[in-house]
Amino acid sequence: xxxxxxxxxxxxxxxxxxxxxxxxxxxxxxxxxxxxxxxxxxxxxxxxxxxxxxxxxxxxxxxxxxxxxxxxxxxxxxxxxxxxxxxxxxxxxxxxxxxxxxxxxxxxxxxxxxxxxxxxxxxxxxxxxxxxxxxxxxxxxxxxxxxxxxxxxxxxxxxxxxxxxxxxxxxxxxxxxxxxxxxxxxxxxxxxxxxxxxxxxxxxxxxxxxxxxxxxxxxxxxxxxxxxxxxxxxxxxxxxxxxxxxxxxxxxxxxxxxxxxxxxxxxxx
Amino acid sequence: xxxxxxxxxxxxxxxxxxxxxxxxxxxxxxxxxxxxxxxxxxxxxxxxxxxxxxxxxxxxxxxxxxxxxxxxxxxxxxxxxxxxxxxxxxxxxxxxxxxxxxxxxxxxxxxxxxxxxxxxxxxxxxxxxxxxxxxxxxxxxxxxxxxxxxxxxxxxxxxxxxxxxxxxxxxxxxxxxxxxxxxxxxxxxxxxxxxxxxxxxxxxxxxxxxxxxxxxxxxxxxxxxxxxxxxxxxxxxxxxxxxxxxxxxxxxxxxxxxxxxxxxxxxxxxxxxxxxxxxxxxxxxxxxxxxxxxxxxxxxxxxxxxxxxxxxxxxxxxxxxxxxxxxxxxxxxxxxxxxxxxxxxxx
Numbered sequence: 001x002x003x004x005x006x007x008x009x010x011x012x013x014x015x016x017x018x019x020x021x022x023x024x025x026x027x028x029x030x031x032x033x034x035x036x037x038x039x040x041x042x043x044x045x046x047x048x049x050x051x052x053x054x055x056x057x058x059x060x061x062x063x064x065x066x067x068x069x070x071x072x073x074x075x076x077x078x079x080x081x082x083x084x085x086x087x088x089x090x091x092x093x094x095x096x097x098x099x100x101x102x103x104x105x106x107x108x109x110x111x112x113x114x115x116x117x118x119x120x121x122x123x124x125x126x127x128x129x130x131x132x133x134x135x136x137x138x139x140x141x142x143x144x145x146x147x148x149x150x151x152x153x154x155x156x157x158x159x160x161x162x163x164x165x166x167x168x169x170x171x172x173x174x175x176x177x178x179x180x181x182x183x184x185x186x187x188x189x190x191x192x193x194x195x196x197x198x199x200x201x202x203x204x205x206x207x208x209x210x211x212x213x214x215x216x217x218x219x220x221x222x223x224x225x226x227x228x229x230x231x232x233x234x235x236x237x238x239x240x241x242x243x244x245x246x247x248x249x250x251x252x253x254x255x256x257x258x259x260x261x262x263x264x265x266x267x268x269x
Numbered sequence: 270x271x272x273x274x275x276x277x278x279x280x281x282x283x284x285x286x287x288x289x290x291x292x293x294x295x296x297x298x299x300x301x302x303x304x305x306x307x308x309x310x311x312x313x314x315x316x317x318x319x320x321x322x323x324x325x326x327x328x329x330x331x332x333x334x335x336x337x338x339x340x341x342x343x344x345x346x347x348x349x350x351x352x353x354x355x356x357x358x359x360x361x362x363x364x365x366x367x368x369x370x371x372x373x374x375x376x377x378x379x380x381x382x383x384x385x386x387x388x389x390x391x392x393x394x395x396x397x398x399x400x401x402x403x404x405x406x407x408x409x410x411x412x413x414x415x416x417x418x419x420x421x422x423x424x425x426x427x428x429x430x431x432x433x434x435x436x437x438x439x440x441x442x443x444x445x446x447x448x449x450x451x452x453x454x455x456x457x458x459x460x461x462x463x464x465x466x467x468x469x470x471x472x473x474x475x476x477x478x479x480x481x482x483x484x485x486x487x488x489x490x491x492x493x494x495x496x497x498x499x500x501x502x503x504x505x506x507x508x509x510x511x512x513x514x515x516x517x518x519x520x521x522x523x524x525x526x527x528x529x530x531x532x533x534x535x536x537x538x539x540x541x542x543x544x545x546x547x548x549x550x551x552x553x554x555x556x557x558x559x560x561x562x563x564x565x566x567x568x569x570x571x572x573x574x575x576x577x578x579x580x581x582x583x584x585x586x587x588x589x590x591x592x593x594x595x596x597x598x599x600x601x602x603x604x605x606x607x608x609x610x611x612x613x614x615x616x
Contacts, residue, residue, distance in 0.1 A: 015508055015511070018507045019504075044588070077573065092494075111377075128506060131397050132398075134395065168403075172403075173457050175414075176413070176421075179426035
């Protein structure tokens with residue numbers, strides 16, 4: 001139970017982050033009890049918020065939801081059930097409405113003050129490096145160029161490629177014809193060989209021979225690697241000839257691999 | 270030229286078809302009320318619920334993706350045409366009255382519209398990289414490329430030895446694949462460019478429903494609420510876990526759709542169905558659709574949506590003391606319960 005309570009507060013802390021919107025929400029939720037306007041609707045909203053907060057904070061229900069429903073790592077998603085945005089916005093509208101009773105200018109000033117309050121207590125999603133310029137696919141242009149090259153260059157082989165870490169999570173979003181030995185979280189039967197490829201890409205200096213030997217073992221017919229004379233010489237010597245370069249990447253091909261048996265398993269020709 | 274055709278098709282499948290299906294879903298109401306937000310949100314609920322019920326057998330029977338697209342699209346297309354025929358007069362009338370209606374909007378409505386369009390435009394034009402797409406978008410691309418549903422590992426392209434239990438009951442990436450097929454666009458473009466352009470305004474349509482319930486007698490106040498909501502969402506990046514952050518940076522993922530469209534919609538339809546002396550059957554059916562839709566978009570929805578419905582059901586029961594609320598509410602969770610049972614069996 002101690003662990004559950006710790007998780008409750010850990011996720012609360014993570015969710016509220018560096019902002020103060022939670023305080024605005026709590027203040028708004030409390031105000032729901034005291035405002036005169038639309039009492040029945042306020043009761044429903046307030047009752048619902050109390051119910052969700054009770055489920056979140058009460059250790060027994062929290063434990064059940066964590067263990068049997070959504071998991072401990074994603075328990076913070078319970079906060080998505082709280083109507084934080086509509087409740088804050090509702091109370092702010094009521095505040096503006098009251099100010100407007102004194103005059104139009106007061107109403108506009110109150111609305112501006114509300115916007116300022118939201119801005120000061122929160123953090124804007126724009127201008128924090130969340131967005132960059134991109135193409136229509138919103139994928140790495142170099143990676144797309146490599147995929148296009150592979151599709152043009154390759155004729156009838158299955159493309160089973162070992163790619164740099166910066167491509168691993170994205171290459172199959174663009175081209176699902178390209179198979180790879182491992183992805184962001186996979187495969188399920190994660191083998192030391194796959195892990196070794198990932199480690200070799202991150203090594204400095206790189207064990208080119210180690211990379212080609214694992215690739216051969218797995219039946220990988222293409223290696224994508226940042227192009228250099230050293231890399232080209234090492235890969236060529238080991239059977240992976242330079243098929244071409246795209247941007248800073250070299251594409252190395254070993255035609256001895258890449259055919260498939262009926263079960264989809266790669267095998268050496 | 271092909272991009273223009275794709276853009277027109279995107280408007281049809283992302284906006285017009287859901288609105289027409291939503292109009293049809295609300296056709297049996299005794300009290301007719303024209304609300305595009307209601308039609309859009311209920312249209313998506315019905316379309317997603319139908320998709321969930323149709324795709325799951327296709328996954329388990331390993332049937333081709335294109336066959337599923339046909340079996341789904343033909344009846345939906347016919348129903349949309351039927352709805353268009355049925356509502357042609359009212360639609361024409363509303364279109365003719367649109368300039369006057371726009372002229373009558375209060376200042377806060379224009380501010381809200383500008384903010385919402387800015388948010389949708391930014392998400393559609395600018396690029397945000399999210400590693401979760403390694404599964405969601407790659408699954409859509411794999412589905413289109415292999416003409417199969419959940420038979421190949423999205424991460425590697427190798428055949429699945431067993432179905433991914435966490436995702437298989439929530440085939441939102443397959444919806445993305447289908448939208449790609451219907452519009453002729455690559456699933457990555459659909460997810461990263463097209464979906465934000467439509468789904469961010471859709472999330473505000475769901476909030477509009479709550480706003481118009483809270484301010485039944487003042488549309489101006491409902492617009493003001495929407496404006497404040499847009500500002501709050503924009504300033505919700507104080508943590509990466511908030512609904513606002515998910516809305517503005519990765520609305521193409523099912524969990525974000527759940528948090529920002531379906532949860533508010535479920536609350537709204539709970540209120541509609543449970544807070545009336547004689548609730549319309551349509552409201553209960555739409556609540557059922559929303560619950561099934563929540564299963565379709567995310568495995569979280571299978572569990573979280575019944576929690577929301579359950580809490581709202583108890584609140585309403587305490588207000589009205591009618592057991593019917595709890596009974597019908599439980600019935601609305603049928604798809605969630607079946608999915609939860611299947612999940613426990615296959616995990």
